[in-house]
Structure formats: structure tokens, C-alpha cells
Amino acid sequence: xxxxxxxxxxxxxxxxxxxxxxxxxxxxAHLHYCDDCKQKVAQLTDLGSTLFDKSAPVSxxxxxxxxxxxxxxxPEENDHVISADISSSPNAAISSLxxxxxxxxxxxLKSLNWRRIGKTFSYSEFNIGDPLRETSxxxxxxxxxxxxxxxxxxxxxxxxxxxFSDQDDHYQVGDFIVRTSGEIHTPxxxxxxxxxxxxxxxxxxxxxxxxxxxxxPFASRTTQTA
Amino acid sequence: MLQLMQQKESDNSKDPTRWxxxxxxxxxxxxxxxxxxxxxxFAPLIKAYAFKVTELSKAEILAEELAQExxxxxxxxxxxxxxxxxxxxxxxxTIARNTRIDLIRKYSKQWEANNTEFDENILTADDIxxxxxxxxxxxxxxSHNKKxxxxxxxxxxxxxxxxxxxxxxxxxxxxxxASHLNVPLGTVKSRVRLALQKLKISIDL
Numbered sequence: 001x002x003x004x005x006x007x008x009x010x011x012x013x014x015x016x017x018x019x020x021x022x023x024x025x026x027x028x029a030h031l032h033y034c035d036d037c038k039q040k041v042a043q044l045t046d047l048g049s050t051l052f053d054k055s056a057p058v059s060x061x062x063x064x065x066x067x068x069x070x071x072x073x074x075p076e077e078n079d080h081v082i083s084a085d086i087s088s089s090p091n092a093a094i095s096s097l098x099x100x101x102x103x104x105x106x107x108x109l110k111s112l113n114w115r116r117i118g119k120t121f122s123y124s125e126f127n128i129g130d131p132l133r134e135t136s137x138x139x140x141x142x143x144x145x146x147x148x149x150x151x152x153x154x155x156x157x158x159x160x161x162x163x164f165s166d167q168d169d170h171y172q173v174g175d176f177i178v179r180t181s182g183e184i185h186t187p188x189x190x191x192x193x194x195x196x197x198x199x200x201x202x203x204x205x206x207x208x209x210x211x212x213x214x215x216x217p218f219a220s221r222t223t224q225t226a
Numbered sequence: 227m228l229q230l231m232q233q234k235e236s237d238n239s240k241d242p243t244r245w246x247x248x249x250x251x252x253x254x255x256x257x258x259x260x261x262x263x264x265x266x267x268f269a270p271l272i273k274a275y276a277f278k279v280t281e282l283s284k285a286e287i288l289a290e291e292l293a294q295e296x297x298x299x300x301x302x303x304x305x306x307x308x309x310x311x312x313x314x315x316x317x318x319x320t321i322a323r324n325t326r327i328d329l330i331r332k333y334s335k336q337w338e339a340n341n342t343e344f345d346e347n348i349l350t351a352d353d354i355x356x357x358x359x360x361x362x363x364x365x366x367x368x369s370h371n372k373k374x375x376x377x378x379x380x381x382x383x384x385x386x387x388x389x390x391x392x393x394x395x396x397x398x399x400x401x402x403x404a405s406h407l408n409v410p411l412g413t414v415k416s417r418v419r420l421a422l423q424k425l426k427i428s429i430d431l
Contacts, residue, residue, distance in 0.1 A: 008415070008418060008419055008422065009400045009415055009418070012393055012394075012400070012418055012422075013393070013399045013400060014355075015394070016323075016393050016394045016397055017323040017324070017326060017327045017351070017355060017397060018393070018397040018398060018399045018402075019399065020399075021331070021349065021354070024354050024355070025349070025354055028354040028355070028356075031356070038356070040427075041356065042312075042356075043371055043427045044394070044422075044427065045316060045319070045320060045323075046316055046371050046372050046375060047375055047390070047394055047422075047425065047427060048319060048323065048394040048395065049313075049315055049316040049319035049320070049372070050242075050372055050375045050376055050379065051379075051390070051391060051394050051395050052271060052275060052315075052319045052322075052395065053242075053271070053315055053319075054376075054379075055271060055274050055275065055395060056274060057270030057271050057273070057274055058270055058273040058274040058277060058289070059270060059273075060269045060270045060273055060293065061290065062269070062290060062293070062294060064262050064265050064266070067265065067294060067297060067298070068258065070294070070298065071298055071301050071302075074298070074302070099353065100349060100353040100354050103348075103349065103353055104348065104349060126348075127348075128348055128349050129331060129334075129348075
């Protein structure tokens with residue numbers, strides 16, 4: 001049962017479609033595990049749609065027949081591309097992950113470019129086109145910990161598998177945890193299982209604050225080819 | 227902005243499901259007549275929605291493209307519409323929202339010089355933003371919810387309406403709305419929360 005949820009601000013900006021891609025990815029990962037928040041997003045989408053219905057239309061130059069000409073020029077098989085995408089069955093091993101992550105990881109976590117720090121911590125970065133934030137998956141081995149670090153920017157973490165604890169609480173699958181700048185914490189994975197998390201961090205201004213930057217300065221960014 | 231709420235409302239316009247038969251007719255019969263009715267109603271609204279991005283120069287680039295792309299997707303994806311999950315209006319709005327996200331991302335590669343190279347197809351809005359939600363939300367609830375919102379929305383104080391329009395239509399984040407309105411972030415947050423409370427949208431505070 002998830003205990004930590006995105007607040008009204010994150011949920012509203014998500015439903016409105018304005019949340020930056022990396023943070024939206026975190027909210028959508030949480031929704032995968034949380035029906036309550038899914039329902040809130042549906043309600044807020046209804047609100048957006050109601051405002052949309054009531055807005056003043058702007059006159060439209062394109063006539064209907066030119067739109068139909070464009071539509072008629074689209075090859076027929078494209079009609080079914082969308083439904084085919086939805087039904088594609090992911091690798092059973094990680095099918096419990098949110099769809100967007102299955103797509104990002106190409107259904108294969110092992111195929112990612114993992115960087116290891118110490119014996120228990122590894123991470124893999126994504127470039128999803130958000131220049132202001134760093135988005136990565138990280139894995140803490142059972143009983144292991146993340147090197148102690150201080151945040152310069154705000155960080156969102158969503159637990160995808162296993163669980164971890166820090167000085168404040170114990171976090172389980174689906175939990176959406178926000179850490180603000182300046183907080184110090186030392187996450188430790190539960191003894192019985194590896195802990196896999198999705199995280200996005202406001203791109204640090206100083207090079208020394210994010211733990212892997214500290215240890216691997218000037219690490220080159222790696223782009224995953226999905 | 228002020229014209230937004232002045233659209234004339236007949237009783238029929240309060241029924242959020244009124245476009246369902248047309249969309250179903252597009253889905254099942256590939257009816258061009260039904261699609262034209264949808265087009266004539268929604269394309270100008272989608273164009274207005276495109277104009278709700280902050281910079282006019284960007285909005286102009288987006289407007290026609292957003293309206294066209296959205297209507298093309300409505301045609302192509304019509305068979306995935308499920309009236310048990312949402313009204314046609316919300317379904318079309320959701321496509322417009324997701325298409326706007328992708329277009330803004332596509333253009334932001336040109337607009338923002340510091341944007342790192344990325345493949346915008348690695349993730350699209352449809353991968354992250356839900357289209358029709360699963361069975362957590364039935365159509366009776368959603369249609370009730372929309373009617374309730376419509377009834378209550380006119381009772382909101384102007385400053386609260388202004389904020390929720392900026393956030394849900396213009397697509398500014400809470401932080402952007404705060405600097406746009408020149409008020410602290412906390413003020414934006416509390417106005418949104420008060421508005422949602424009055425609209426009886428259950429959000430934990």
C-alpha cells in the first residue's frame with residue numbers, strides 16, 4: 001500500500017500536461033501503483049476538459065475537405081498502429097513495471113548501461129529531453145546503502161521494487177518521495193530484497209552535490225537507445 | 227480570458243456525453259458527416275487551447291498544427307474510444323493535451339538552445355499521460371463529475387478561476403503561474419486547493 005503520494009501541485013500540473021517530462025514520468029510511475037491518485041488525475045482531467053468546453057473558440061482556416069485529404073493520404077495500416085502498441089506484451093520478468101519504463105528500458109533492465117558505485121549501488125541515466133533534470137533508475141542491493149549525499153536540487157524518487165529506509169521512514173513500492181534541496185539522507189535497502197527506484201533530480205548547479213558526480217566527476221552522459 | 231466563461235449555454239451543452247453518438251458513429255461507421263460535426267465544434271476549441279501557451283509566437287506555430295494533428299488522431303483512434311470510461315469531449319481533450327505536450331517538446335528543441343540532443347520519440351506523451359483511465363472511474367461518475375464542476379465553476383471567486391485556467395488551460399506549472407501572476411508560489415497553491423475544494427474534487431491537502 002503506497003503511503004507517499006504526489007501533492008496537489010504535482011497532480012494538478014501532471015493532469016494539465018505541464019509537468020516537465022522527467023517529473024511526469026515519476027508521477028505516472030506512481031499512478032501505476034496507486035488507483036486513488038489515478039482517480040484524482042481523472043477528476044482533474046475532467047476539470048481541464050470542462051474549462052476547454054467553455055473556452056471561446058478561435059476561428060479556423062483549414063476547411064474540412066483539406067483535413068480529409070490529409071487523412072486519406074495516410075496509409076491504411078496506420079489505423080491499427082496504436083492498438084497494436086497497447087497490446088504488445090512486455091517481458092514477463094519486469095512486466096510489473098510501469099509501461100513507460102518498460103518502453104524506456106526496452107523491457108530489459110540488464111541491457112541498460114549501469115554504472116556502479118561501491119558494492120551495493122548502481123544507476124543508469126536516461127536522456128528523455130529534459131535539460132534541467134537528471135533522470136535515472138538506481139538499484140540498491142539488499143541490505144546495501146546509497147552513499148551519504150546532500151541535495152542541491154529537489155529530487156523525486158519512486159520505489160519500483162523492494163523497499164528502502166532512511167532516517168525518517170520506510171518506503172515501499174509506489175511511494176513517491178520528494179526531497180528538497182539541502183536535506184541529507186542515507187537510504188538503506190531492506191535486507192531481503194534489492195531495491196529499484198526511479199529518480200529525477202533538478203540538475204545540480206555545483207558538480208559536487210549529486211553522489212555520482214562526486215565520485216565520477218565529468219562522467220559522460222550516456223544515452224540509452226530504446 | 228474573460229470571454230472564456232461567456233459562451234452561451236443551452237441545456238444540452240451541459241450534458242457532457244452529448245458528443246458520444248457522433249464519435250461512436252465515426253468509430254463504427256467511419257461516418258464523415260459525424261466527423262465533420264466533431265471537427266466544426268472541436269477544431270476551433272483546440273486552436274484556442276493551442277493559443278493558451280505563454281508566448282504568442284509559439285502559439286501561432288502550434289495552433290493549426292495542434293488542431294490538425296488532434297483531429298487526425300481522433301479519426302485514427304476513434305475505435306479505441308470507450309464511452310463507459312469517459313465522455314467524447316474529455317477523450318478529445320485528452321488527445322489535444324497529449325498532442326500539445328509532444329508538439330511543445332518537438333519545438334522546444336528549436337526554441338531552447340541549451341536543450342541537449344534527444345530523441346523525442348523515446349517517450350511520447352501517450353506513454354506517460356493516461357488516455358482513458360481503467361475501470362477505476364466509471365462513466366456515471368465522470369459525467370456526474372463534469373456536471374457538478376460545470377454547476378460549481380461559476381461560483382468560484384475570480385482569482386481562483388484565473389489560477390485554475392492558467393494551470394489547466396494555459397499549461398503553466400504552479401511555479402510559472404506564480405511568476406506570471408507575480409504572487410508567491412504558496413498563494414497559487416492555496417488558490418488551487420480552495421478552488422478544488424469548492425469544485426468538490428477530492429484532493430488530499
